[in-house]
Amino acid sequence: MKENKxxxxxxxxxxxxxxxxxxxxxxxxxxxxxxxxxxxKEGCGEGECGTCLVIFNGKIINSCLVPASQVHNSKTTTxxxxxxxxxxxxxxxxxxxxxxxxxxxxxxxxxxxxxDLLTQNPKPSKNEIKFALSGNLCRCTGYTKITESxxxxxxxxxxxx
Amino acid sequence: xxxxxIGYSSLRVEAPEKLRGxxxxxxxxxxxDMLYGATIxxxxxxxxxxxxxxxxxxxxxxxxIVTSKDIPGxxxxxxxxxxxxxxxxxxxNHKHEPxxxxxxxxxxxxxxxxxxxxxxxxxxxxxxxxxxxxxKKRIIWGKDNVIKQFNISxxxxxxxxxxxxxxFEREYYTGAQExxxxxxxxxxxxxSHNDGITVWGSMQCPYFVHHALTSLFNLPKEKIRVIQTExxxxxxxxxxxxxxxxxxxxxxxxxxxxxxxLVYDREEDILSTTKRHPxxxxxxxAVDKNGKLLAMEIDFYLDGGxxxxxxxxxxxxxxxxxGGVYFCPNxxxxxxxxxxxxxxxGAFRGFGAPQSIFALEKHINDIxxxxxxPPEEFRRINFISDGLKTSTGQKIRDKVDLNxxxxxxLKLSSYNSKIKRFEKENNGSxxxxxxxxxxxxxxxxxxxxGEKRLASQVAIKATKEGKIHVLTSSTEMGQGKNTVFSxxxxxxxKIDINLVEVIKPDTSKVPDSGPTVAxxxxxxxxxxxxxxxxxxxxxxxQKKYLNENYSEKEFIKACSNYTKNHGELKIFSKYKQxxxxxxxxNAHTGDAYATFSWAVYVAEVSVDTKTYEAKVDNxxxxxxxxxxxxxxxxEGQIEGGVAQAIGxxxxxxxxxxxxxxxxxxxxxxxxxxxMDLPDIKVFFEEVPYSEGPEGAKGxxxxxxxxxxxxxxxxxENAVGISFNRIPILPEHICExxxx
Numbered sequence: 001m002k003e004n005k006x007x008x009x010x011x012x013x014x015x016x017x018x019x020x021x022x023x024x025x026x027x028x029x030x031x032x033x034x035x036x037x038x039x040x041k042e043g044c045g046e047g048e049c050g051t052c053l054v055i056f057n058g059k060i061i062n063s064c065l066v067p068a069s070q071v072h073n074s075k076t077t078t079x080x081x082x083x084x085x086x087x088x089x090x091x092x093x094x095x096x097x098x099x100x101x102x103x104x105x106x107x108x109x110x111x112x113x114x115x116d117l118l119t120q121n122p123k124p125s126k127n128e129i130k131f132a133l134s135g136n137l138c139r140c141t142g143y144t145k146i147t148e149s150x151x152x153x154x155x156x157x158x159x160x161x
Numbered sequence: 162x163x164x165x166x167i168g169y170s171s172l173r174v175e176a177p178e179k180l181r182g183x184x185x186x187x188x189x190x191x192x193x194d195m196l197y198g199a200t201i202x203x204x205x206x207x208x209x210x211x212x213x214x215x216x217x218x219x220x221x222x223x224x225x226i227v228t229s230k231d232i233p234g235x236x237x238x239x240x241x242x243x244x245x246x247x248x249x250x251x252x253x254n255h256k257h258e259p260x261x262x263x264x265x266x267x268x269x270x271x272x273x274x275x276x277x278x279x280x281x282x283x284x285x286x287x288x289x290x291x292x293x294x295x296x297k298k299r300i301i302w303g304k305d306n307v308i309k310q311f312n313i314s315x316x317x318x319x320x321x322x323x324x325x326x327x328x329f330e331r332e333y334y335t336g337a338q339e340x341x342x343x344x345x346x347x348x349x350x351x352x353s354h355n356d357g358i359t360v361w362g363s364m365q366c367p368y369f370v371h372h373a374l375t376s377l378f379n380l381p382k383e384k385i386r387v388i389q390t391e392x393x394x395x396x397x398x399x400x401x402x403x404x405x406x407x408x409x410x411x412x413x414x415x416x417x418x419x420x421x422x423l424v425y426d427r428e429e430d431i432l433s434t435t436k437r438h439p440x441x442x443x444x445x446x447a448v449d450k451n452g453k454l455l456a457m458e459i460d461f462y463l464d465g466g467x468x469x470x471x472x473x474x475x476x477x478x479x480x481x482x483x484g485g486v487y488f489c490p491n492x493x494x495x496x497x498x499x500x501x502x503x504x505x506x507g508a509f510r511g512f513g514a515p516q517s518i519f520a521l522e523k524h525i526n527d528i529x530x531x532x533x534x535p536p537e538e539f540r541r542i543n544f545i546s547d548g549l550k551t552s553t554g555q556k557i558r559d560k561v562d563l564n565x566x567x568x569x570x571l572k573l574s575s576y577n578s579k580i581k582r583f584e585k586e587n588n589g590s591x592x593x594x595x596x597x598x599x600x601x602x603x604x605x606x607x608x609x610x611g612e613k614r615l616a617s618q619v620a621i622k623a624t625k626e627g628k629i630h631v632l633t634s635s636t637e638m639g640q641g642k643n644t645v646f647s648x649x650x651x652x653x654x655k656i657d658i659n660l661v662e663v664i665k666p667d668t669s670k671v672p673d674s675g676p677t678v679a680x681x682x683x684x685x686x687x688x689x690x691x692x693x694x695x696x697x698x699x700x701x702x703q704k705k706y707l708n709e710n711y712s713e714k715e716f717i718k719a720c721s722n723y724t725k726n727h728g729e730l731k732i733f734s735k736y737k738q739x740x741x742x743x744x745x746x747n748a749h750t751g752d753a754y755a756t757f758s759w760a761v762y763v764a765e766v767s768v769d770t771k772t773y774e775a776k777v778d779n780x781x782x783x784x785x786x787x788x789x790x791x792x793x794x795x796e797g798q799i800e801g802g803v804a805q806a807i808g809x810x811x812x813x814x815x816x817x818x819x820x821x822x823x824x825x826x827x828x829x830x831x832x833x834x835x836m837d838l839p840d841i842k843v844f845f846e847e848v849p850y851s852e853g854p855e856g857a858k859g860x861x862x863x864x865x866x867x868x869x870x871x872x873x874x875x876x877e878n879a880v881g882i883s884f885n886r887i888p889i890l891p892e893h894i895c896e897x898x899x900x
Contacts, residue, residue, distance in 0.1 A: 022269075038189035039182020041393075043343045044427045048827035051343055079182035096176045099793040102801065103639030104179030105343040105393030111180060130835040137827070139343055139394050140639045142804030143835040145797055 010074045012037065013081030027066035028052045031078055039079035039108045043137070050136035053109035054078050060116045062135075079108040082115055090160075091115060091153045100149030102140035110136045114150055122157055124150075165651035165658045167855045170793035174643045174663070175391075184391045187347035187363050188424050195349070196225065197268040198413045198423035201261040201278045202433065203253045206287035206502040206820040207301065210251055213261060216277035224274060225417035227262040232412065234379030238405050239372055244302075245468035245505065247377055247408045253282060254301065254467035255504050256821040257433040259405070264413040264421050287502035289820050291441050291464050294499035301467070302500030308465045309473040309498045313480060313749045315554055316491030321456035325447030329528045333444070333520035334886040335869070337464075337815045338437035338808075339822075340509060341832050344393020346402060346434060347424035350410035357384030358411050363392045364403040366676035367634050367666045373404035374411060389666040395638040396805070397508030400678055401470055402434045431825040435507025436815065438463040438475055438498075442483070442520035452532050454543045456491035457552075459483050461517055465498040466505035472498040475506075477608050479513025481753045482866075484552030485521045486563055486600050487543040492552045503820040508678060510802065511865035514603055515809065519887060522599040522870030527883055536874065537567060537576075540600055553753045558741065560848050561759060561785075567600060570761035570783040573844065574598075579765065580878070587879065591771050594778070595879025598763040599870040604754025605859030606681045609744035612755070616736055617686060618672035621650065621693040623730040627717025629654065629697075631663045631690060633674040635682050640861060641794035642682050646690050648790060649854050653694035656713050672733065680758075680859025683790060685736065687854040693734035700732065739852050756850045758858045760784035762803070762867035765839075766875040770898060773891035775876055777807055779839050782867070785846040787858035792845075795860060800841045802864025808832045810869040814888045 005020045012035045019034055031040050031054065040063060043051035047062040054063045055077040063076075082088045091114055094100070101107045110133065117124060117132040124132065129150045130143070138146060165171065178184040203210075213228070215221055229236050229250035236250065237243040249260045260280055265271045287301075288294050294306045302308060322328060348362035358374055367387040374385045387407070392399065410423040425434070443460040461480050465472035480496035529539035544563040550556050571577060576596055583594040606612050620632040629650055637643045643663040651658040664670060674686050701707040706719035723730050744751040765779035782799050789795045812831045816823040824830045849856025869887050877883045882897045 037182075038185070041186070041344070042188070042426075043345075044827040046427075046826055046828055049343060083181045092177070092180050095180055096172050099170070099173065099797050101173065101176055101179045102641070102797055103343070103392065103394040104175070104184050105186065107179050108182040111182075134834045134836045137343065137832060137834060139341055139396070139805065139832065140801045141797060142800035142802075142841055143838055144800045144841050145793070147835070147840070 006069060008068055008072045010071050010076065012076045013078060021068045023067060023069040025068040027056070027063040027071055027076065030068060030071060031063060031076065037078050037080050041105055041108060043105065048137070050109040050113065051106055053112045053136065055112060055116060060113060079111060087115060087118060090156050094153035094156060095149040098149040098152050099145040100141070106136055106138045110138065110146060118153065118157070123154060126151065165648060165656070167648060167652050167788070167790050170791055171644055171648045171658055173641060173794070174647055175637065186344050186393050187349060187361060187390045190349060190361065190390065192349065192420040195420040195422055196264040196266050196413070196417055197271050198262060198264045198410055198421045199271050199275050200259045200409060201263065201275060201280065203249065203256055203258040203260060203280060203282065205253055205282050205284045206256045208253045208282045208284040210249065210253060210260065210280060211283055212281040214279040214281060219274065219277040223265060225264040225413055227412045227416055231416055232377060234377050237376070238408060239376040240401055240470050241473055242469040245470060247405065255502050256819065257504055259409065262409050262413050264417055287820055289501055289503070291462050291499050294501050301502060306500045307497055308469045308500050309476050311496055311749050313492065313494040313553055315552060318456045318458050318491045318493040321491040322447050325455055326450040327531065328445065328447045329531055330443070330445040331524060331527055331885060333442045333523055335440045335516045335519050336888055337439045337506065338509060338813050339431055339815065339830055340396045340398030341830065342394030342396060342398055345425045345427055345430040346399065346406055348403065348406045348410040349420055349422045350407060350414040351420045352411045352415040353418065357386065359386045359388065360407045360411060361388045361390050362403055362407060363399055364389050365395045365399045365636050365638060365678060367636070367668050368673045369401060369676055370404050370407045371668050373408055377408045378411065387668045389636050392636060392638040396510045397512065397678065398435060400508040400676060402507065427827060428825045431822055431830060433504055435470070435505060437509035438465065438472065438506040438513065438516065440479065440516035442517060444520060444524045446524065446528060448528065448532070452534055452539055452542050454487055454489040457484065457489050459494045461494060461496045463498045463513070464501050464506060466501060466503045468505045470505045471507045474608070475508065475513040477749070479517045481553055481604065481608065482514040483517040483521060485518060486545055486602050486759065488545040488549045489552070494552060501820065510805065511862045512679070514862065515806065515865045515869060518601050518866045519869040522601065523873050523885060526874050526877065537571065540567065551753070554750045555752045559756055559850060563600060563759065566759060566783060566785060566846065567761050570598065570763050570781060573783065574763040574765065574781045576763060583878070592767050592769055593879040594765070594767045595875040595877065596763065596765045597871050597874025597878050598761060599867045599874065600761050601866045602757040602759045603680065603863040603866055604757050605684050606755050607679050608753055609746055609751070610738065610742070612685060612736055613738040615675040617675040617689060618733055618735045619674050619686060619689040619693055620672055620731055620733045621690070621697050623697060623720040623724070625721045625724040627660060627720040629661045631661065632671040633686055633690065634666045634668070634671050635674050635686050636666050636677045638677065640798060641791060642677070644794060645683055645687060645790050649687055649691050650694045653691055654698055654716065656716055680861040680863065683857050684853045684859045687857065688852060689734040689736060691854040693732045696734065697732045755852060756858050758784055758786045758860055758863050760863055760867055762871045764868060764871040764875045766872060766879055768876060768879045768894060770880070773895040773898065775811055775889060775894060777839055777872060780841045781844070782841060782864060783844040783846070784860065784863060785848055786860050787850040787853050788847050788856035789845050790855060790857050795845065796843045798860055799843045799864045803841045803868050804833055804838055806865050806868035807838060807872065810872045810887050811889055812837070814890055
């Protein structure tokens with residue numbers, strides 16, 4: 001059975017990709033199966049849990065909901081693409097110190113959401129933090145230590161400036 | 162405090178990998194020439210398979226197809242009883258029961274192929290509720306639909322009822338709950354007759370999977386190897402289910418000669434894996450004129466689903482906890498697990514106790530209201546204390562002071578002033594506020610002589626570089642076991658925590674430490690790890706490789722010298738049941754648990770009388786846990802457990818239709834988000850337990866037991882309605898407020 005395919009050129013974490021895929025293949029499949037970046041996870045396949053969250057053309061998006069046809073000429077950043085940044089390192093230190101990760105499955109998506117929040121707003125309130133992370137489900141932590149981790153990261157950023 | 166000391170919040174050892182997205186969960190792993198597997202399941206709840214039709218216009222050449230005929234050994238998934246089939250061959254006992262397995266290297270073609278297989282069935286009328294099952298109108302399991310039944314008796318309940326001042330009777334219900342671990346179930350298997358079987362996967366109990374595979378394939382133990390991969394949450398949902406998945410993947414791997422990956426998507430996971438047992442409780446309680454408990458007659462029934470799986474043990478724990486933290490001289494507990502035509506229900510954090518404790522703690526408030534007594538006063542009159550006996554006749558050995566614990570919790574939450582304030586403020590307000598609490602305990606470790614039966618073992622190995630490897634089959638699933646074990650070892654041996662490595666559970670490398678369940682990992686296995694570390698130190702000192710007071714450098718040198726002279730330095734430690742445990746399994750009496758953790762939880766809620774939503778605004782969780790080994794990790798467990806229990810109480814509802822969840826996606830099965838939960842305030846008390854590592858007791862399941870009744874009690878305080886059922890959804894509040 002010959003399947004309809006489209007040609008995609010895109011950038012993921014600064015690297016250029018060129019491939020042919022069915023138009024309804026999802027960005028999450030492109031990230032995990034073509035670019036072989038496994039940090040982005042699939043928890044629900046319907047844009048509810050946030051484990052597939054990535055930065056797509058500058059905005060956070062659930063990659064399980066983006067069809068390949070929209071990926072052409074796009075720029076995606078995944079967890080692997082931010083780990084070398086200064087902001088990520090501050091976030092990582094805070095999450096480790098405050099216990100913001102337990103099983104770790106929601107974590108990459110949670111970090112992307114945190115990274116995006118602190119990039120837009122370096123001093124969010126507690127409620128703003130909770131709202132920004134409300135698209136990322138966590139079953140282990142109850143979110144208390146996640147919020148504390150983000151607050152700790154904000155404190156560190158404040159101390160640096 | 163030093164990094165390696167008990168009581169210090171040592172950093173989670175695997176955190177960097179998890180944060181950077183580098184931790185490898187099963188779906189992140191692939192092998193060359195690997196095939197993907199899929200499961201074809203029953204569409205009916207009960208009936209017979211007439212025929213399996215493979216679409217003749219579809220090319221099946223490249224597909225591996227497995228049915229029950231391909232099973233080399235026994236067609237069952239080995240558990241406690243062996244009534245669950247690995248693949249159905251004739252009778253269907255629940256919707257989504259697995260019948261055919263297929264595999265192909267193209268996962269998209271595989272999905273299309275699933276729809277090309279038609280299972281022709283003859284439908285029979287199913288049994289879909291506890292009530293239905295009890296009626297015996299249709300027998301679907303054994304002789305009478307009763308998977309397990311037993312009685313716990315203490316004193317003379319009938320006699321006590323005759324002299325009662327007041328008898329209060331009520332029924333309570335709890336619904337099913339889906340674990341909704343963020344990472345779905347998944348296994349990769351490789352199998353051949355010569356090389357044996359290797360499986361990798363998301364799981365809590367590698368040796369359970371090992372046992373199931375030996376039975377299914379009729380292969381010697383040494384030919385089967387089970388390796389746990391990073392597990393993205395479990396909560397009991399990966400205690401027994403992975404055995405089924407491993408059997409399926411291994412059958413496909415055996416037939417195809419290739420690696421096979423079988424990973425469920427969210428919908429398949431919700432539809433076909435285990436849920437918390439729905440429960441029905443009936444309490445009939447007699448009190449004297451002073452409010453003292455005279456007698457309790459309790460019926461505790463669980464919906465077990467189509468096969469026995471974990472039901473006998475869930476029933477046991479639930480029934481034992483049904484008497485709670487009170488002293489009652491006369492108790493009769495009738496416990497039954499009933500079969501229904503639904504996917505078997507299974508282990509879920511709390512394991513029967515959240516169900517019975519909800520009923521009990523709601524009941525206690527109901528009686529107090531009837532007696533016109535404040536709920537805290539009624540409890541104080543009846544609290545158990547050390548020296549008194551529980552419902553199973555277990556004399557409480559450890560020091561317990563529930564009165565002080567309750568006072569502390571009420572003070573922390575400003576309970577008394579809030580009761581008065583809310584009563585005033587609720588007048589004429591759309592939002593009604595309320596505060597409520599629960600008092601409870603949770604038995605740590607396996608029930609009765611279970612730990613003795615498990616006969617768990619651990620090992621500690623010192624390498625020539627002075628590194629310490631901890632070898633146990635206990636699995637890390639986010640609870641922090643890797644870190645806690647590292648802390649215990651580094652504390653005993655007085656070495657940097659970075660010199661300790663907890664080896665990933667692999668049945669070819671680690672001894673059987675039993676399953677990672679029952680709040681036993683720190684308390685029971687952590688103690689064995691501590692013992693082994695002590696024995697290692699003692700050995701090196703006795704053989705003169707170390708002095709009593711040594712430096713880390715000297716320790717490393719000692720390991721190096723020892724291994725040079727004697728070869729491998731490996732110390733085993735095996736569980737020995739404390740002499741004070743005496744249990745009668747048949748009568749279900751005696752020492753049910755080695756020890757208990759005790760707690761008082763307070764919930765503050767607001768109910769919107771226009772939208773009928775109930776929200777938890779504040780939560781205080783106070784518990785006595787023996788010893789807190791790692792405060793951050795321990796708090797994390799309590800916060801997470803409370804969050805799951807808030808979900809159980811206010812958000813999570815399975816809409817059953819014909820024995821199957823209608824809401825099988827995350828968009829329709831709702832768990833709390835960050836916006837739905839308050840900051841959960843956690844407080845610990847410590848009364849060291851003699852047999853725990855540094856005095857620690859189990860805490861993993863405790864936080865699941867208390868929130869539901871505390872919240873229900875709080876809602877009653879807010880709007881005057883006593884909900885005897887959970888979940889409490891807006892539609893239920895709407896119905897009650899408008900009736």
